[in-house]
Amino acid sequence: MTSPRKAKRGIPPKSDFNVWYPAIIEIADLVDKRYPIKGMDVWKPYGLSTMNLIDGLARSEMTRTGHQEYNFPLLVPEDLLEKENRLVSKLKAAREAGVDPSELRMDDDNSGFKKEVYWVTRGGENELEVPMFLRPTSETPMYTMFSLWVRSHADLPLKTFQIVNTFRYETKQTRSFIRVREIHFFEAHTVHADEDGANRQIEEDAEMVQRILHDLCLPSIVSKRPVWDTFPGAWFSKAADVVMPNGRTLQVATYHHYRDQWADTFDLSYEAADGQTKLCHQTTFGMSERLLGAVVGMHGDDNGLILPPSVAPFQVILMPVAAHADDSVIPAVEALADELSSAGIRVKIDDRDVRPGVKHYDWEIRGAPIRLELGPRDIAKGKCIISLRTGGKMAPPIDGIASTVSDALDSMADELRLRANRNFEDLVKPLPPLVGEEGNLEFAEQFEKGIVYEVAFDGNDSDAEVLEKLTGMTLLGDCDHSFVEPHVCVITGKSTQRRQYIARMY
RNA sequence: GGGCCUGUGGGUUAGUCUGGUCUAUGCUUGUUGCUUUGGGAGCAAUAGACCCUGGUUCAAAUCCAGGCAGGCCCA
Known part of the structure; x- marks a missing residue:
């Protein structure tokens, strides 16, 4: 009896998630995807109001924790990017030389963001002497200014954020709110006197993410990304992933500890109380409209969206x-x-x-x-x-x-x-044990698609590669909640308390 | 990164294989009027489309090439 009604608005069943998701965001009037550029949707009033309310949650967390809102320019001159690329290459080389090589996975080349950005090469009729690009994220413009602003220890900590659009030239398939070319981006950047100050910021970031996700009624997995998946400019990165109803994980928030690596490149130093000049330590914390994507995907049903009261434009x-x-x-x-x-x-x-x-x-x-x-x-x-x-x-x-x-x-x-917790429990299961010889491993039990697997893993980079190849999935990294009892690592057989998740990521 | 498929009114769809009958079909939506109104109303009238560029041809929605856009599969 209900199907003819639904057919009228053409809502596919949510069990067919990959069809339901793109359909519902247009039927519910969040966006219009017909704008003729791939990965750039038009925000309609209802969708924008919802996103503004999500931003409001972030803003109130920022206010609570003493961050101030800024707005940096959209365009960045090319020479600043080269500075950043040099830093990234340098760190990468250092990492390759200094760290246990077995923990590293090499990328083919390292041209940084260069390929993923939109370029502005002309002004009117004229070729620009220095080309500019649209920010893919704002480290470069922000840190250029921070080095002018920060002079003394009294200027620290500097806690900033902005909510702006950023651009990435995605060549892969785009998906509204999940993988887009114009990103509705929240980014907080902080500067601290020392590593300890930055550590405390990371803890504060973790808390803010959990408070926001609580308001959005979204459970998450918080992991420290594996070394080989960490942005080379970061000392370490942590991320919160939401398990979507199709069993894919969606990274909705990340925070990076940069230590003093960027400060060195951008000459970001201060005069300490004792008169010495010291390098600053930095963190960043980023979120985007993926939060809305997660809300839509997690809570909606066969009859449409269900918006959590915290972000429903009309309650x-x-x-x-x-x-x-x-x-x-x-x-x-x-x-x-x-x-x-x-x-x-x-x-x-x-x-x-x-x-x-x-x-x-x-x-x-x-x-x-x-x-x-x-x-x-x-x-x-x-x-x-x-x-x-x-x-x-x-x-x-x-x-x-x-x-x-x-x-x-x-x-x-x-x-x-x-x-949402029920969804999580249905879709997250322990990985079946592996049997067989190295090079010929198999799962002891049936391995399902559309499931996020929990795994005890204590291997190095090449062990991870074995596991990822075998499952066709990606390790999210060390989960914040390790096992209480020691478990046996699936690959190495070592005893470990390290809990990780392996998933198909968006 | 590699491969496959698709593009017709606002939405959905017939027609494409086999070029001419297309002055392009049905449903839905929109608009106007009248009757309705406690969970998707009825009748009548009306509006609206072959993705873009180029090519082949007497003739292109239909064939070819490229672009743009979308979908799917594999690493």
């Missing part, structure tokens, strides 16, 4: 019923809207002249957490009808509606967390 949709027949309905709905708004709840009155069913379906598709109906019969009884997007209807009294609604929003967020 309550008020639907006047039979207003054409009774003049008291509209004023009563407006009074309700005022009451809810003044309690800090985001509301919208849907007074379109369409049948009520249309309104219900529209807001169901767009994932509004609560729909509230009010008609003459309800007014007479002093009640209203509220329908929750996660399921269920109630008929609470109009009296005290603000607290009823805000309780309902809270319990809906809990329900979403519960569902």
Whole structure:
């Protein structure tokens, strides 16, 4: 009975996730993908409002932790990139020379970002003497300025962030919110007097990520990326990955500890209290519209989106019923809207002249957490009808509606967390043990596609390569929560508490 | 990185193989009017398309090449 209705809006079943995801973001009016450049979608008001609310979560974390918002230019002159590339090459060479070579995996060449950026080579009719590129991230422009701003230990720590668009010339397949060419990017950059200060920043970043993901009702895996997967400019990188319903992981946040490697290149030093000149230590913390991609992918269902109350543009949709027949309905709905708004709840009155069913379906598709109906019969009884997007209807009294609604929003967020955790548990399993000789290893049990595997792993780079080849998946790195009891490493057989996950990553 | 497939009104689709009957089909959506209105209303009228560039040909939605865009598979 339900299929003809769905067919009307053409929502594919969510079990077919790879079809459902691209369809739902357009049907729910988040973006229009028809703009004729690959990987560049038009943000529509509903999608943009949602993204702005997500940014709001990041901003309030930034404010809470004493970061200040900046806005750096979009264009970067080529010579600064060369500075960065030299740094990256130098670090890479050092790493190759200094570190145990078995922990390294070589890349063919190392031209840094050069290939992945958009270039601006002309101004009007003229060729530019120094070509410029669109920022793929903002280390280069920011650190150039930081070195002018930071002079004394009193200037530290410098905690900055910006929310801007960045550009990457993706040649692979793009996917809205997940892999795009114009990225809606959040980046925090900090400068500290010493390594310890940067360490504390990394801990603060970790906490902020968890608070934001809690608001978005998203469980995650936090791992320290393997050495061979770490951006060469970083001393180490940590990332939070969300397990999407198709079993792929989506990296939604990263934070890097740079130590003083960049400071050296960008001449970022300060005069300490004792008069000595010292190099700064730096960190970065990045997130993007992938957070929205994760929210859409994780919470939505066959009927459309489900937005967590924290980021739903409208938490309550008020639907006047039979207003054409009774003049008291509209004023009563407006009074309700005022009451809810003044309690800090985001509301919208849907007074379109369409049948009520249309309104219900529209807001169901767009994932509004609560729909509230009010008609003459309800007014007479002093009640209203509220329908929750996660399921269920109630008929609470109009009296005290603000607290009823805000309780309902809270319990809906809990329900979403519960569902997301269930998804996580369904899709994350221990890797079956390996049997056979080296070079001819096999899984003892059936190996499933679309599953993230938990694995005890204590091998080096080439062991990792064996494991990745065998599974066709990628190691996320050392998980923040190691095993309590020692486990046997799948490849080396050594006893270890190192817990890792191996997954197909987006 | 390698391979395969696709592109027709806002959406979806017929037609493409085998060039002419295409002045391009159906559904849906949009617009207008009337009747409706407590979970996707009905009737009537109306609007709207062959991805781009070039080639082959008397003739191209149809064949060829390139571009752009999208989808799928493998490393």
